[in-house]
Amino acid sequence: xxxxxxxxxxxxxxxxxxxxxxxxxxxxxxxxxxxxxxxxxxxxxxxxxxxxxxxxxxxxxxxxxxxxxxxxxxxxxxxxxxxxxxxxxxxxxxxxxxxxxxxxxxxxxxxxxxxxxxxxxxxxxxxxxxxxxxxxxxxxxxxxxxxxxxxxxxxxxxxxxxxxxxxxxxxxxxxxxxxxxxxxxxxxxxxxxxxxxxxxxxxxxxxxxxxxxxxxxxxxxxxxxxxxxxxxxxxxx
Amino acid sequence: xxxxxxxxxxxxxxxxxxxxxxxxxxxxxxxxxxxxxxxxxxxxxxxxxxxxxxxxxxxxxxxxxxxxxxxxxxxxxxxxxxxxxxxxxxxxxxxxxxxxxxxxxxxxxxxxxxxxxxxxxxxxxxxxxxxxxxxxxxxxxxxxxxxxxxxxxxxxxxxxxxxxxxxxxxxxxxxxxxxxxxxxxxxxxxxxxxxxxxxxxxxxxxxxxxxxxxxxxxxxxxxxxxxxxxxxxxxxxxxxxxxxxxxxxxxxxxxxxxxxxxxxxxxxxxxxxxxxxxxxxxxxxxxxxxxxxxxxxxxxxxxxxxxxxxxxxxxxxxxxxxxxxxxxxxxxxxxxxxxxxxxxxxxxxxxxxxxxxxxxxxxxxxxxxxxxxxxxxxxxxxxxxxxxxxxxxxxxxxxxxxxxxxxxxxxxxxxxxxx
Numbered sequence: 001x002x003x004x005x006x007x008x009x010x011x012x013x014x015x016x017x018x019x020x021x022x023x024x025x026x027x028x029x030x031x032x033x034x035x036x037x038x039x040x041x042x043x044x045x046x047x048x049x050x051x052x053x054x055x056x057x058x059x060x061x062x063x064x065x066x067x068x069x070x071x072x073x074x075x076x077x078x079x080x081x082x083x084x085x086x087x088x089x090x091x092x093x094x095x096x097x098x099x100x101x102x103x104x105x106x107x108x109x110x111x112x113x114x115x116x117x118x119x120x121x122x123x124x125x126x127x128x129x130x131x132x133x134x135x136x137x138x139x140x141x142x143x144x145x146x147x148x149x150x151x152x153x154x155x156x157x158x159x160x161x162x163x164x165x166x167x168x169x170x171x172x173x174x175x176x177x178x179x180x181x182x183x184x185x186x187x188x189x190x191x192x193x194x195x196x197x198x199x200x201x202x203x204x205x206x207x208x209x210x211x212x213x214x215x216x217x218x219x220x221x222x223x224x225x226x227x228x229x230x231x232x233x234x235x236x237x
Numbered sequence: 238x239x240x241x242x243x244x245x246x247x248x249x250x251x252x253x254x255x256x257x258x259x260x261x262x263x264x265x266x267x268x269x270x271x272x273x274x275x276x277x278x279x280x281x282x283x284x285x286x287x288x289x290x291x292x293x294x295x296x297x298x299x300x301x302x303x304x305x306x307x308x309x310x311x312x313x314x315x316x317x318x319x320x321x322x323x324x325x326x327x328x329x330x331x332x333x334x335x336x337x338x339x340x341x342x343x344x345x346x347x348x349x350x351x352x353x354x355x356x357x358x359x360x361x362x363x364x365x366x367x368x369x370x371x372x373x374x375x376x377x378x379x380x381x382x383x384x385x386x387x388x389x390x391x392x393x394x395x396x397x398x399x400x401x402x403x404x405x406x407x408x409x410x411x412x413x414x415x416x417x418x419x420x421x422x423x424x425x426x427x428x429x430x431x432x433x434x435x436x437x438x439x440x441x442x443x444x445x446x447x448x449x450x451x452x453x454x455x456x457x458x459x460x461x462x463x464x465x466x467x468x469x470x471x472x473x474x475x476x477x478x479x480x481x482x483x484x485x486x487x488x489x490x491x492x493x494x495x496x497x498x499x500x501x502x503x504x505x506x507x508x509x510x511x512x513x514x515x516x517x518x519x520x521x522x523x524x525x526x527x528x529x530x531x532x533x534x535x536x537x538x539x540x541x542x543x544x545x546x547x548x549x550x551x552x553x554x555x556x557x558x559x560x561x562x563x564x565x566x567x568x569x570x571x572x573x574x575x576x577x578x579x580x581x582x583x584x585x586x587x588x589x590x591x592x593x594x595x596x597x598x599x600x601x602x603x604x605x606x607x608x609x610x611x612x613x614x615x616x617x618x619x620x621x622x623x624x625x626x627x628x629x630x631x632x633x634x635x636x637x638x639x640x641x642x643x644x645x646x647x648x649x650x651x652x653x654x655x656x
Contacts, residue, residue: 046652055561055651076566083564088652090562093555098250099243110240111564163563 002067004171004203005029005052010061010071012051013230021230022047024061029171034194034204036214039223045207048227049173052205053086054078066170083112087164087202089174094160097149101138104148105129105163115167125166132162136192154185161193168200175207190216240565244573247556248580251549255581258542262585265538266628267592269531270621274593276524278612283309283516286430287509289361291489294318294326294496295478297503301519304512307338307478310348310431314340317475322502326479329495331488334359337476339443344402347388349436351443351476357383359482362430372396373423376439379467381422387433387605389424396421402436402446417446417466429611441471535628539635542581546574546639550646557647571644578636579629586625590617 006028013021022044029035039045050056051063054070057078063071065085070078087108095104106129109116119125133143136158142151148159157177164172177193178186190213197204206217214220248255287308295303296316305311327335336359339351350356354375357368373396376383384394394400399418419438427433445466483489489508496506557570597614604610617625 050651053562053652076568079561079564079566082562088562090559090652094559096243096247096556096559098246103239103243103246106239107243107559108563110238111569 003028003064004031004033004066005205006062006064007052008062008064010051010058010063011230012047012056012058012061014047014056019231020044020047022051023228023230024048024051024226025228027226029203029205031170032198032201032203034197034216034218035206036217036220037205037207037223037226038209038211038214038220039207040209042229043223044227044229045175045223048223049175049207052171052173053088054082080111083108083110084115085170087166087169087172089157089160089164089172089177091176092153092156092180094163095148095151095156097147099148101133101143101146101148101151101159102126102129104159105133105166108163109167112167115169119167129162129166132166132196133159135196136162137188138162153180154189157181157189158192161189161196165196165200165202169202171203171205172197173205173207176209177206178213179208179210186213240560240569240573241576244577245580247553248577251545254545254549258538258545258581259585259588261538261541262535262582262628262632263588263592265531265535266586266589266625267596268534269528269624269628270590270593270617271596272524272527272531273621273624274597274612275610276527277618278610279520280517282429282611283513285363287360287362288364289359289482290480290509291483291486292481292493292496292506293478293509293512294323294481294504294506297505300505300507300512301516303478303505303507304509304516306340307480308431308509310340310435314477317477318479318504319475319502320473322499322504323476323479325501326481326496326499329492331483331485331492332481333484334482336360336480337440337473338478338480339440339473340477342402342443342446344388344400344436345392347385347392347434347436349402349438349443351438351440351473353440356437356480359480360432362428362432366428368428368432369426371424371426373421376422376437376442378420378422379439379442379445379471380417380419381439381442382419383423383425383437384421385425385433385435385437386427388436389421394421394424396424400436402438440473440476444471444473445469535631538585539582539628539632542578542632543635543638546578546636547642550639550643553643554646554650557643558650558652561647561650562652567644567647570647571640574640574643575633575636578640579633582629582632582636585632586628590625 007024008026010024011021013019037045051058054073057075058071061071062069065081068081070081073081096107099107106125109119109125116125120128130140130143134140138155138158142155148156151159157180160177164174178189181189193204194216211220293303293307295307296314296318298315302312306314323335323337326332334355336352336356340348342349357375360368371386373383382400388394398421400421401418419442425432448466448469483492493506493508496504560570594614597612601612601614604612
């Protein structure tokens, strides 16, 4: 089985004058692996996640997800690939506040035909969304027909997890998903997330600067060891 | 589709501004269509009112004014033609027929026209249509009246009913010729012209009800009884205008010049078609101005929509980042925002069109009664569809402005949630 993620000789620089960039020599993630990526702000977290998600493409190098080099895909193919294979959880404000909870979950199937089939297609996707939400500790009565805005922050993060997990993605990337939660809720959230990741068979790459969570992960890495920030003058290699 | 549903919910979440935007587009479309409707309606009803008359003669005045008061019952004559002059002109060898018109009295808000039975023979409308009687016949007796269709319908008159003519033109008149009632001798079929709102009586009858009147008021103690009136010489001293039919059209301009240079009193002769054209030329400036204003209003409404969408963009960057994270392309974002503008415009256009028909249904009888403007309620013309299409197209183009900005933002932001 190929690695879920393999980055090799990647260098990327944002367009524009700031010239902030990132270089990754080699970085891999095994299937089902749960990685905690520690990094202070300004260390290029967002840039790394944008590269892996295929929002931007590197100027040089290879970013393989399940054997597909997304660096060689066109922008719209990268978008489609992300829809099919990735789940994303943000730090906060994950949901469209005016949409219902279930619609927010199902949103991640809108641009992914295969993933939608995996989630049960038109007939089963709603049930699958409800199943995930229930598994993540959101009672049916709490979810039915409610708008996402009426949920607490912790509940919203769990809805975001359900959205990232529906349709069994191969990789979930999460950008400090627990930072808005208190300690107890952080643990509870991670437990639920991990058990669903196992069911879905997905790997997790979670960025945080909270090292106390480290024990629960398969591997902990420091972003500064993986990626080198390119300053304005330095040319991408 | 969930994305579309969420886009609609996003819009409903901003329902107050969305509704106001739709309302302002709707009002602008109402104005645009309304101006067009009134313009076409006015032209049509004016053009259809008179035909078959070669020359209209009146006291010296502007040709448009003469046309308006003699044919359309709009405004008043400033002066009269003396009867001998009329007889002289009617006797000209080129003249095939002449019909005198005497205006100035009213019956419960409807104008009274004194004329001769020839009027019903020679008057033509909608190119070739003759006046037809729904019942009865032209006036035979001195105090007979022939009613236009609207007069009879509005006032509920039947053949043989008695009616009293008032002096002056007010809707409610306190000075009535109540000593000399008229009998309804005929009722005309509906024509869609000012004829429908006219009470026709004999020229002598106009004279008769005024014999004991001096300068607009009845002279006390001088009342002349109906029987006495019948024995008087009721030859009119003056008339308001006259319609002439010529033996040959070729003589039209020669006779027109002759009348305009009439030595015994200052007269004007107009050719209805030419005068109508002059009227159009005059009115077209106003029409163009009105159309320009309504186009400006449409543009203003569309700018309002663009502003409304633009101001929401910043707070919707989160929405866009989430959509991008689940695989939406920047072009999807572009499409969604353009669709939002398109939806608002189409909703505005639809509402505006509905408002047009609603206001037509409500205002039509009033416009018909007050201004003789007969607007028809009918399906939109091709030209009006084109205008609505242009509004929708302009809305979509205007929507591209915020959409392109959103596109750029979503490319720059990627999945970064900025709030």
